[in-house]
Amino acid sequence: MDQHYRYYRDVFAERPMPFAFVDLDRFDRNADTVLRRAGRMPVCLASKSIRCAPLLKRLQARSPRFHSILAYSACEAVFLCNQGFDNIIVAYPVWSEARTSGIADMVRAGKTLALMVDCAEHADYLEALGRETQTVIPVCMDVDMSSAYPRLHFGVLRSGITTPAQALALWEHIRGCDHLRLDGVMGYEAQIAGVQDAPPASFLKNQLVRTLKQRSIRELAARRGAVVHALREAGCGLRFVNGGGTGSIESTIAEEVVTEVTVGSGFYSPALFDHYTQFRHEPAAAFAIEIVRQPAPTTYTCQGGGYVASGAAGADKLPRPWLPEGAKLTANEGAGEVQTPIIYAGTEPLSLGAPIFMRHAKAGELCERFNTLLLVSNGEIVDEVNTYRGEGLCFL
Template identity: 40%
Template sequence: MDAWDANAEELLHRAAGTPIRVVSAALRNRALLRDALGREGFRGVLAYTLSEAIWLAGTGICDDAVVAYPSADRRALSRLVSDEHLAGRVTIMVDDIAQLDLVDAVAAPEARAELRVCLDLDCSWQALRGRIRSGARRSPLRAPEDVVRLARAVVSRPGFRLVGLQAFETQFANAHDHLPRRGLRARLHRMIQKRSERDLAARRAAVIDAVCNVTDLEFVTGGGTGSIRDTAAAHGITEVAAGSGLLGPVTLDNNSAGYRPAAFFALPVVRRPGPGTVTVAGGGYLASGPADPLRLPVPWLPEGLRLSRSEGAGQTQTPLLGATADGLALGDLVWFRHGKAGELAEHFYSYHLVRGERLVDTAPTYRGDGKTFL
């Protein structure tokens, strides 16, 4: 929690007064969400599924939950449209008129609560008709005229109220500020990054102005942790979304902000196959994304241990190599860090919250609460 506090202050410093919407996928723990939302400068949650947003709003964690992605969960939609209290606290994400049709198929406008709607702008950089891309494949909404067309459809349609715009620049979310300065790959990365930044700045500003001419918006959100300083200063942005910086996962290690590692898991040594090798139980907690070394958990303490290239992190056991292994006995713990922030919570029932040398709380994760949203 000492590292958590330091990371929260770093995020607030980089946001420079722009409110931070907490990305729940990076935490997946109600106690940590409460802690973040209780700090001045943090406001609202960016949820990753509609059922999660309903649960967080219904249990009092927050009264302002924006669902980051469109939903086709008819059961959750039915719950939302039947409860005016929830409908006033949860905002759904839309990037296609067919998603509005889906809601109306669940409940006709005259028979349900009015739903809050946010439009999702695709912020990726593309060249050669999309064959070269930087950023995630998200929304089909790119040009201002496309966004305005959908905005007008929402505004004119009964049962919906357009309240927000999301412009989440995923290509900068884990931006590595300390990439090598030499080599063709590094130069190409910097060139694409610069072009992407210029394209997004102009296109996002044009989209925000165009949509605001259609209707008044309550919020325009961008993010995430890796780009929070630039996003907070961008034209028209009223809030930034961030979460992974609070826990400081491996993917942020090269970020110039210096977020401190705050989340760890420990596995016991169960075998000693030979000199310079121990085996720990479990360990195959891989991060999502492309299959590269950044998705593997990292042995942290004791220092001097590494994964086997031929076996990696295993489902039931993980061999660790290094001279340090010879000093470990059966039952000793090896501490690891996860590649990403929130996904670790899917593997454990609770987090132990520690300040200094003192255990201050044991907080159930979503899994410990009996919840699995994806």
């Protein structure tokens, strides 16, 4: 008997599948774990890893330290402003979207917003928008936080701003723009925050990843410190210095210049966050698919289920069978568009119409597959809330 499986099976008895859900008891504990891991530092919520306004609200109601939001598009930032949120950084550069989203109206209405720049062209484009709309647009400088090792680019390809000299040159350019104000600096160390260092059965690789991470953390702390000091010495009054992600909280908050750490995935804690040495959050979001055929004694084929995560394609981007414990995907079919066979040889009796509970590899992308999230607490469904998709919104 699998008690854990039975808990959710009974909670959702009679619910037509597929559906997605968040276990609020776990979600809230994850929120507290994030706050504890972040020490006293304010936490910026990475909305791309949540994609559900009521759950963003729940986090902000839980602690004033969840004080800002890292959005992923200008339209999303405007949507969030209209929902009553404030203090939002758009984390990725936008071009025509900056013009069409209505972001200048929000700035003029008094919302605290910042758009991302990492080159003079970004600044010039936003300067023209500011001029047209008679608005001073706050911007945030994205500083590259990757490490270049021989034959290995350890990190993501984002900004071209890597040195204090480059940051100062962009700051001089922004200073020359009458309709821009440099409001903050952001650097996202994806290779620390988003790369697991303790997956099972990869002992040597894990050792290598940990060594590279330690080396990269030292390099980045020196780089971020040098960039921020150079900007401050040049007279730039930065309102915030943002860094990190779920997997890097400890090293990001240790940097003296950082004023807020970003966290998103740590609240749902999807499959790609299961194996880190420094922390363990609880799986809090999942989806259920229904067994509709049984082609062999230990094979249970479910309807749908093929919710594969973005990024470099690989088996780690497949959804992971969660409950009953021991359920597995097949190598041949993986998780399919219309059907997903599950191999299960455990003791929990399964029959047609029973659920298999799956976890997405990533956090927010689950919400692009479902209009609502069922919210569970203490053995009951306590609410059903719209995802962005359920609001009829699709930002990217």
